Amino acid sequence: xxxxxxxxxxxxxxxxxxxxxxxxxxxxxxxxxxxxxxxxxxxxxxxxxxxxxxxxxxxxxxxxxxxxxxxxxxxxxxxxxxxxxxxxxxxxxxxxxxxxxxxxxxxxxxxxxxxxxxxxxxxxxxxxxxxxxxxxxxxxxxxxxxxxxxxxxxxxxxxxxxxxxxxxxxxxxxxxxxxxxxxxxxxxxxxxxxxxxxxxxxxxxxxxxxxxxxxxxxx
Ligand code: GRF
Numbered sequence: 001x002x003x004x005x006x007x008x009x010x011x012x013x014x015x016x017x018x019x020x021x022x023x024x025x026x027x028x029x030x031x032x033x034x035x036x037x038x039x040x041x042x043x044x045x046x047x048x049x050x051x052x053x054x055x056x057x058x059x060x061x062x063x064x065x066x067x068x069x070x071x072x073x074x075x076x077x078x079x080x081x082x083x084x085x086x087x088x089x090x091x092x093x094x095x096x097x098x099x100x101x102x103x104x105x106x107x108x109x110x111x112x113x114x115x116x117x118x119x120x121x122x123x124x125x126x127x128x129x130x131x132x133x134x135x136x137x138x139x140x141x142x143x144x145x146x147x148x149x150x151x152x153x154x155x156x157x158x159x160x161x162x163x164x165x166x167x168x169x170x171x172x173x174x175x176x177x178x179x180x181x182x183x184x185x186x187x188x189x190x191x192x193x194x195x196x197x198x199x200x201x202x203x204x205x206x207x208x209x210x211x212x213x214x215x216x217x218x219x
Pocket of ligand 1: 013016090
């Protein structure tokens with residue numbers, strides 16, 4: 001079945017978030033399809049996952065480009081070829097430039113493993129443990145020109161336990177990432193996300209069916 005919203009997923013790593021999005025599309029929890037998976041890393045686990053799911057893949061190795069802009073231009077071309085509507089960064093370890101931002105204005109999402117604006121950047125689960133915060137979590141946000149600074153769509157909080165290290169905390173957070181990223185994409189697919197400055201508001205969903213009263217409710 002062909003769906004309306006076409007996703008382009010950019011990943012550099014093992015691709016568990018990619019997998020959660022593929023699964024949600026296949027199970028109709030997201031009204032969208034993954035049109036292409038692009039990685040900058042030859043051999044990334046994400047490529048395997050995409051191939052297994054019969055999804056088109058592109059490997060665009062950033063080392064073959066002499067600037068971030070020229071790399072981004074090649075990625076934009078691949079996204080356009082695949083007629084992508086929404087770009088989802090899922091463990092994509094490259095800073096993106098205005099070349100990509102201008103091509104997909106407020107149509108790029110990212111998942112980050114902290115409760116932004118706390119701990120932007122890299123190795124943030126370790127930083128959370130070392131800092132001693134009692135809660136951390138994950139954030140899906142629109143991407144703007146800063147590092148992990150764009151308008152926040154959805155967050156999940158998890159406790160940080162006394163015996164946590166960066167690995168146990170990462171695992172707890174990752175589980176929630178797999179829940180909230182598909183949800184953020186579905187809200188976008190339903191046209192319910194409104195961006196007002198820094199704030200994202202969520203318009204109410206359409207009632208599932210006007211003609212029947214259903215108890216217990218479907219949602
Ligand atoms: C996730 O923790 C994500 O939040 C971060 O990189 C990790 C990617 O994991 N940006 P995976 O490749 O989706 O398994």
